[in-house]
Amino acid sequence: KEEQMKDNIALIGFMGSGKSTIGRVLAKYLDMKFIDIDKMISAREKKTIPEIFEEKGEAYFRKLEREIVYEESLDNNIVIATGGGVIIDNENIKTLRETSFIVYLDCTIECIYERVKHSKGRPLLNVDDMFEKIKELHSKREILYRISADFSVKIDIESNMYDTAEKIKEAYIYNS
């Protein structure tokens, strides 16, 4: 059945947009299982994300990401927190579109920066001018987030994760 195939929820959005935090809350609200793609990549390699980037390179990371997105999407009734770069790969978008209601966490640049500025776990932002880098990457990726999503939710510094999860829950129920 069509609706059975799309009963997962995939959260997409830039680094720091809150995919994991909101995903966990949302999974509770809907009594679904929560999975975090970055966590699974780390667990499979027994390395942190920065270690994987450093030792094996970004292409290797992207390959693992693609495999795990595919494998996990086969499961049902799960909320999937993706990594911010998941939309770079067309295969990922295709896989997620077939299996999941895709939600874009549309977080302002200021909000993203506030949340990631002290983070050491994001190799792509490990540069001198982090704010510039965020703006650059964000402007390249924004269109991909938008066209991939079934539903978008705006997030800023004031947003509360419970309200955001509630909005997504309603959109998901209305859609199914």
Ligand code: S3P
């Ligand atoms: C990345 C985002 C990260 C992680 C990796 C690459 C990206 O995930 O997958 O560092 O390309 O935007 P988060 O969005 O959870 O930080």
